Amino acid sequence: MPDLCTTGERLLNELDNYISSIGAKPDKLISVLQKAQELFGYLSVEVQQHIADALDIPVSQVYGVVTFYNFFSTKPKGKVQIKVCLGTACYVKGGDRVFERFLEELGTKPEEPTKDGHFFIHPVRCLGACSMAPVVLVGEKDFYGRVKPDMVPRIIEKYKEVK
Amino acid sequence: MPLTATTILICAGGACISAGEESVKQALEKEIEKYALNDVVRVVETGCMGACSLGPLMVIYPEGVFYQKLTPQAARKIVEEHILKGRIVKEYLYKMPTGEVIPEAVEKLPFFAKQVKIATRNVGYIDPLNIEEYIARDGYFALAKVLKNMSPEQVIEEVKASGLRGRGGAGFPTGLKWELTRKSKGERKYIVCNADEGDPGAFMDRSVLEGDPHTVLEAMTIGGYAIGANQGYIYVRAEYPLAIERLNAAISQAKEYGFLGENIMGSGFSFDIEIRIGAGAFVCGEETALIASIEGRRGQPRVKPPYPAQSGVWGCPTVINNVETFACIPPIIVNGANWFRSIGTEKSPGTKVFALAGKITNTGLVEVPMGITLKELLYEIGGGSSTGKKIKAVQTGGPSGGCIPSEHFDTPVDYESLQKLGAIMGSGGMIVMDEDDCMVDVARFFLEFTVDESCGKCTPCREGTRQMLKILDRITSGEGTEEDLDELEHLANVIKDTSLCGLGQTAPNPVLSTLRYYRNEYEAHVKEKRCPSLKCKQLIRYVIDPTKCVGCTACARVCPVNAISGEVRKVHQIDNEVCIRCGSCIEVCRFGAISKVSP
Numbered sequence: 001m002p003d004l005c006t007t008g009e010r011l012l013n014e015l016d017n018y019i020s021s022i023g024a025k026p027d028k029l030i031s032v033l034q035k036a037q038e039l040f041g042y043l044s045v046e047v048q049q050h051i052a053d054a055l056d057i058p059v060s061q062v063y064g065v066v067t068f069y070n071f072f073s074t075k076p077k078g079k080v081q082i083k084v085c086l087g088t089a090c091y092v093k094g095g096d097r098v099f100e101r102f103l104e105e106l107g108t109k110p111e112e113p114t115k116d117g118h119f120f121i122h123p124v125r126c127l128g129a130c131s132m133a134p135v136v137l138v139g140e141k142d143f144y145g146r147v148k149p150d151m152v153p154r155i156i157e158k159y160k161e162v163k
Numbered sequence: 164m165p166l167t168a169t170t171i172l173i174c175a176g177g178a179c180i181s182a183g184e185e186s187v188k189q190a191l192e193k194e195i196e197k198y199a200l201n202d203v204v205r206v207v208e209t210g211c212m213g214a215c216s217l218g219p220l221m222v223i224y225p226e227g228v229f230y231q232k233l234t235p236q237a238a239r240k241i242v243e244e245h246i247l248k249g250r251i252v253k254e255y256l257y258k259m260p261t262g263e264v265i266p267e268a269v270e271k272l273p274f275f276a277k278q279v280k281i282a283t284r285n286v287g288y289i290d291p292l293n294i295e296e297y298i299a300r301d302g303y304f305a306l307a308k309v310l311k312n313m314s315p316e317q318v319i320e321e322v323k324a325s326g327l328r329g330r331g332g333a334g335f336p337t338g339l340k341w342e343l344t345r346k347s348k349g350e351r352k353y354i355v356c357n358a359d360e361g362d363p364g365a366f367m368d369r370s371v372l373e374g375d376p377h378t379v380l381e382a383m384t385i386g387g388y389a390i391g392a393n394q395g396y397i398y399v400r401a402e403y404p405l406a407i408e409r410l411n412a413a414i415s416q417a418k419e420y421g422f423l424g425e426n427i428m429g430s431g432f433s434f435d436i437e438i439r440i441g442a443g444a445f446v447c448g449e450e451t452a453l454i455a456s457i458e459g460r461r462g463q464p465r466v467k468p469p470y471p472a473q474s475g476v477w478g479c480p481t482v483i484n485n486v487e488t489f490a491c492i493p494p495i496i497v498n499g500a501n502w503f504r505s506i507g508t509e510k511s512p513g514t515k516v517f518a519l520a521g522k523i524t525n526t527g528l529v530e531v532p533m534g535i536t537l538k539e540l541l542y543e544i545g546g547g548s549s550t551g552k553k554i555k556a557v558q559t560g561g562p563s564g565g566c567i568p569s570e571h572f573d574t575p576v577d578y579e580s581l582q583k584l585g586a587i588m589g590s591g592g593m594i595v596m597d598e599d600d601c602m603v604d605v606a607r608f609f610l611e612f613t614v615d616e617s618c619g620k621c622t623p624c625r626e627g628t629r630q631m632l633k634i635l636d637r638i639t640s641g642e643g644t645e646e647d648l649d650e651l652e653h654l655a656n657v658i659k660d661t662s663l664c665g666l667g668q669t670a671p672n673p674v675l676s677t678l679r680y681y682r683n684e685y686e687a688h689v690k691e692k693r694c695p696s697l698k699c700k701q702l703i704r705y706v707i708d709p710t711k712c713v714g715c716t717a718c719a720r721v722c723p724v725n726a727i728s729g730e731v732r733k734v735h736q737i738d739n740e741v742c743i744r745c746g747s748c749i750e751v752c753r754f755g756a757i758s759k760v761s762p
Contacts, residue, residue: 029460088594129181150721
């Protein structure tokens with residue numbers, strides 16, 4: 001088992017390097033948070049405090065920004081992130097039913113990881129692929145278009161083994 | 164760039180990627196390699212070609228043959244037949260509704276032929292990662308003309324004379340915005356490109372950013388010269404990683420060629436562009452919120468005035484224009500204001516890009532002259548309904564817009580006409596709805612969106628929209644009263660009048676416009692507890708037609724809550740107390756025996 005402490009330290013180091021590369025100024029806060037979330041997967045209180053110190057701003061300001069934007073999460077997300085589009089085009093084509101089916105199949109709630117921490121369902125507003133509605137995006141790249149509720153179990157099955 | 168005999172343009176727009184463009188491209192390249200054609204055939208991934216419903220698609224030049232609905236297998240066959248032997252592969256050509264197949268669809272298909280491309284003139288035609296292809300299509304000519312022959316005032320005059328209005332939706336005259344910012348006093352000035360395309364159902368900015376990033380850079384530089392700014396920001400949403408990647412690539416290329424950076428083209432004018440990535444807040448499309456976000460703060464709007472033209476980024480005079488607005492600038496400079504004015508209408512010159520989505524045959528991206536009627540747009544270009552049912556309405560302007568019913572489809576599309584109908588031009592999303600769509604449910608959907616996205620700063624928007632949503636929830640679940648309708652209308656007007664920013668001021672539009680045109684549907688929900696479109700779950704039941712049911716058990720097996728009972732080969736029944744109205748049974752029934760009824 002890898003030593004979590006050293007992993008954490010290594011990631012913090014990487015974050016510090018990033019901060020010095022773009023300049024430790026308060027206006028870079030959003031970019032820094034984006035990088036931190038990419039590195040850690042979510043923004044814990046410790047990471048937020050670290051960023052506040054690095055940019056020399058109050059942690060309350062960091063927290064304010066983190067909680068304002070949808071992109072940031074203060075809780076760990078699952079390994080496999082499934083974005084189900086509920087934009088207008090997807091909605092009129094039945095995206096809501098696809099979304100419900102995902103929740104039902106995985107026995108989870110939106111924006112909460114499944115019990116085993118494997119899957120995480122995001123309802124999102126418009127992925128910009130409206131002509132393929134309803135669409136589902138797994139991870140960053142795997143697009144599924146014209147999804148029907150019945151296709152949901154098969155999509156889930158594909159990612160059960162992802163590590 | 165090596166000269167090649169054949170160029171294959173393969174569309175790498177969002178829809179084609181999700182339809183499997185990557186595997187088609189790989190198959191193409193592998194096959195080309197196999198036949199050692201690398202030196203004579205070039206495969207280029209372009210931005211969105213617009214005909215998204217036909218994806219993945221490609222065009223082979225010099226012949227201009229248009230292939231659609233491709234698979235890796237199709238790609239292999241096309242290399243073998245078309246490229247090697249010069250025989251067109253008919254099975255992947257576009258078929259007209261008459262059954263006729265046409266190879267040169269790009270010229271002949273009404274979907275393409277009726278369009279006039281200005282903002283998207285290069286999207287789908289060039290390799291977005293290659294600056295030389297942009298230059299070959301008059302790219303950076305406008306910038307050269309401006310820097311060599313025009314004063315900043317002349318540039319502003321030209322843009323003013325063109326009558327170009329903000330394509331982000333509000334339609335403010337672009338030239339005037341530039342002039343006001345130029346005249347404002349400030350040591351530094353900024354130019355910002357608003358690429359925070361957040362309206363659900365709109366993806367025109369994405370296609371320009373991904374398919375022709377240089378046009379945005381060129382236009383921003385021209386704008387910078389005109390207003391006296393040396394720094395630009397592109398605020399782009401995080402949901403568009405490909406756009407960010409291509410913008411970054413374009414910025415370094417432009418710097419390499421001396422079109423960006425210090426002393427551009429030896430003119431003494433310097434300009435730089437930085438990308439700021441959004442973090443998922445719809446309200447950041449509002450200009451003062453966007454400014455706050457660029458500065459690294461919570462993206463909350465503030466009271467105007469002062470307008471960004473007086474006090475924008477870091478308190479300095481700032482111009483904020485939308486992606487599509489910028490994309491119109493270089494052609495205006497090259498061809499002149501009169502040319503631009505010759506297209507479109509008097510008050511709304513030029514073109515507008517629309518994203519057609521929903522229940523329409525030709526979903527995708529189209530650029531049309533302003534003043535085209537909705538009928539032409541939806542039927543001639545869009546190909547009409549995709550479901551076989553009648554088109555009931557089209558929703559424009561996203562959560563800030565409204566629904567336009569089919570009896571108004573003769574209306575010309577321009578800023579004023581749409582506003583008169585209670586909708587707005589908006590950024591250009593058009594969602595087509597048919598008879599299965601319940602207008603109350605649609606209004607509720609948009610309100611749910613605004614409740615989620617309200618930043619919470621001002622009370623009318625934060626609390627008011629929430630109350631409106633509660634009322635709509637009541638109505639769609641059959642618990643609404645007639646007083647609710649009046650209350651809804653009253654609240655909507657208060658929110659409209661008293662909200663701080665554009666988000667709140669326009670949030671009630673979807674409700675007001677549906678109340679205006681579809682009050683009968685609202686009344687059916689409250690008076691008869693009935694949903695005429697059979698959409699609102701709490702107001703419908705599922706029934707099995709005993710004369711059609713053969714007892715195949717398919718429905719009972721698929722029902723996730725075991726609400727369907729019945730013996731094999733005997734008529735089944737649905738227990739509506741247990742049924743969750745998921746609709747799975749209707750999908751699997753091959754005999755058309757299950758239907759929805761209300762009440």
